Amino acid sequence: MILQVAIDTPLRQVFDYLPPSAQAQDLPPLGVRVLVPFGRQRLIGILVGIVAESAVPAAKLKSALEFMDESPVYDPVTFELLRWAAEYYHHPIGEVYAAALPVSLRDGQPVSASIELWSLTEAGSEELARPSSRRAPQQRALLSWLAERSSATTAQVTEIFKRAHLKTLEARGWAVPNLSHSTGLGLADDLGTVEVHPGGLALTGAQSQAVETILAALSAFSVHLLYGVTGSGKTEVYLQVIAAALAQGGQALVLVPEIALTPQLVDRFRRRFSGGVAVVHSGLTDSERRDAWRAAHSGRARIIIGTRSAVFTSMPKLALIVVDEEHDASYKQHEGFRYSARDLSVMRARGAGVPVILGSATPSLETLENAAGGRYAKHILPQRPGAAQPPRMSLVDLRRHAADQGLSTPAMQAIDQHLKAGGQVIVFLNRRGYAPSLFCNSCSWVAPCAHCDARMTLHRRALKLRCHHCGAQAPVPTICASCGQALLPVGQGTERVEETLMRLFPDAPLARLDRDTASARGAIQSVLERVHSGDARILVGTQMLTKGHHFPEVTLVVILDADQGLFASDFRATERLAQTITQVAGRAGREARPGEVMIQTQFPEHPLLQRLIAEGYESFAASALEERREAGWPPYSRLALLRAEAKDSAGLDSYLRAAAALGHVLNDSAAKESASKESAAKDGAVKILGPAAALIARRADHFRAHLLIETTVRSSLQRFLARWLPQVEALAGPKGLRWSIDVDPLEVD
Ligand code: ADP
Ligand code: ZN
Ligand code: ZN
Secondary structure (H helix, E strand, C coil): CCCECCCCCCCCCCEEEEEHHHHCCCCCCCCCEEEEEEECCEEEEEEEEECCCCCHHHHHCCEECCCCCCCCCCHHHHHHHHHHHHHCCCCCCCHHHCCCCCCHHHCCCCCCCCCEEEEHHHHHHHHHCCCCCCCCHHHHHHHHHHHCCCCCCHHHHHCCCCHHHHHHHHHCCEEEEEEEEHHHHHHHCCCCCCCEEECCCCCCCCHHHHHHHHHCCCCCCCCCEEECCCCHHHHHHHHHHHHHHCCCCCCEECCCCCEEEEEEEEHHHHHHHECCCCECCCCCCCCHHHHHHHHHCCCCCCCCEEEEHHHCCCCEEEEEEEECCCCCHEEECCCCCCCHHHHHHHHHHHHHHHEEEEEEEECCCEEEEHHHHHCCCEEECCCCCCCCCCHHHEECCCCCCCCCCCCCCCHHHHHHHHHHCCEEEEEEEECCCCEEEEEEEECCCHHHCCCCCCEEEEECCEEEEEECCCCEEEEECCCCCCCCCEEEECCCCCHHHHHHHHHHHEEEEEEEECCCCCCCCCHHHHHHHHCCCCCCCCCEEEEEHHHHCCCCCCCEECCCCCCCCCCCCCCHHHHHHCCCCCCCCCCCCCCCCCEEEEEEECCCCHHHHHHHHHHHHHHHHHHHHHHHHHHHCCCEEEEEEEEEEEEEEHHHHHHHHHHHHHHHHHHHHHHHCCCCHHHHHHHHHHHEEEEEEEEEECCCCEEEEEEEEEEHHHHHHHHHHHHHHHHHHHHHCCCCCEEEEEECCCCCC
16 A cells, blocks of 8 residues: 655655555545655655555655544545645645644644633632632632533633633632543534524515525535625624524634734624634734634634635534635735635535635626626625615816815815714725835936836835835935936825825824734724724725725715726726725715715726716626626636746746747647547637736846736646646746746736
8 A cells, every 4th residue: 555645845746655564554544644754854744645556666665654643634525625726726735735734733733632621629619609708809700600610611711711810710729620632523512512692683685585595505505696785784694694504513614805904793703603713814823723723623613714724724514604705805825825715615615515605795707707607696785774875976087176195176175074074084095105106307217126127115204215016125315316306206105195184184183004004913903993983083094994894984985096907907907996996985884874985086987987986886897797708808718827037037038938838839739639529629729828027027136927828618728737837847947937827817917
């Protein structure tokens, strides 16, 4: 017997080993961790196959050292999903399996931890029975809390009480931890059973129709697009469907774009389902991540709320997946293993035979197309419940109205009115910093980044020029490097807009939310808190503002510059723009006060803006899909992008040309193979376009270019990549070359 082991290396292969001599008779199931010799190291890999023969000569085969688990560290569906994902995204399989595990499990920590179960001792009960003294009320509260239950985990105790109090009780001999060895699934019955609190709202007709349809199919694979404007009650639908899934003993996975920006969502889940909710995101420490993983893997956690990578969480009783804001670009990993968590959610739901809900106010065009084709069920929530009305939208023609630092007179007047009426105001601009360029009026010199084909952004508070593409910083020059004249900051960033608004509305306290203000830990929370409490009256920010916030008192949203996305070259740019505008607009008038949205533009007659304002997102999406169909862009074609970068631009170019040539040869031979079958020839061909330079052709001193692979048939793209990439891998490139393959890229750049 030969073991096939996936090892966390960039090599696109599995490695063959003989079973550990001591354990040869008794092989564990696939999906366990196995310690193997690898070069001079000992590494932990995943057992992904057991076969009869190896291509490696017997004399060269080494023995694995030790199996580390008796049962798999992935639930069976996720185990297969990872194998599929490695193939589909053409990413090294060892890295894929490793990516799905918390670091401490990759490092060999045990799957199950012994859990401390706290209970009162006799001395503790006696202490509690004594007449209460006024000292140490917290300790007393903990004593009586423990007395009410037979036992509680450390996590359950510390959710309510300070750890120090628990330690004091232990030191006095009033409470003891009993070790219970958690071995996996059985635990859910006696620990962390989920209480569903009453408080589910009486659903609207549209909500209950969605809930009922999804529940009717709870034990089979189905995809549901939940399409509702912001504030239409999607979260309430998730909560009620999840309650039903949990009632049947299942687990639910909820994916969100970014946890830090949506603390309200997590709170709402915690309030509805006490206990049993584990949160997984990039801000966790290794041990927090491990604990959440263990809770999910053992079935103790019944709901996992997490960002992108949570799609791989081992959940043996998975009964439902929710992808909130399914259109959000953060579901796509942009480096390394470039997967789409949204797409993998659908694959995982299929494998598990459970429903997946894709929720959005601005669904991606792919998802809308799938719904139109009948592959996804579509549920529309047309209105906000209660009094809330959709906001009134209007365009402000920047060519006709005077502007003060980018803020037009009509927008200024509207801000003034809304503030006076007691409303809060959001001003949106998707550009941070003070000004996007520092410009010389006499010779037109613009401060460039020394390392990129890009301009430096002026950050006035930090007194620095910063490149937003490579992160380079430079002192702010006082005079033009070319002619010695004075320099002017040109254009607006959020920092400058903040300054302008403070000058124009000195009495309105202001908060700013962008990557610069949000970098400190807890900074996002404190900005959001200032808006919620009503302390801040104006909120200025970038696209961080578009994500699911619910600010009841915001009545006006001003979008300062809609034009950035109107003429961008990328095929997805207009979709992004329409989503951003609609999402920011959705922050206005979410409760009783009606909302107003003003969009400033130089191109008010642009058909995209016209359609979006007059007819809404769905109408925009229909025409955008028509354009995609005519131009042959996704979802009417399948793309993969080979990106490469190197310091030597000529070397980069010839490398990509050679890669393209290899592709053309493959294409020709595929055409010959299938020449007899006419239709196959048509399906089998892929187009290889490029090399083309990236939009920022030089970044951080590296030249960047790509080849675009395009076809109409998914399977032929996959076949092509499977044959082509090994050849590309073998191709010699310029010194320091880095390349990557991106299947289903979000941007062709
Ligand atoms: P979304 O997730 O679509 O943004 P939410 O579920 O957060 O919408 O609902 C928006 C607001 O409307 C929340 O304050 C929520 O409590 C309220 N709401 C949702 N459903 C109902 C309902 N059926 N009846 C009354 N209020 C509701
Ligand atoms: Zn000059
Ligand atoms: Zn730069």
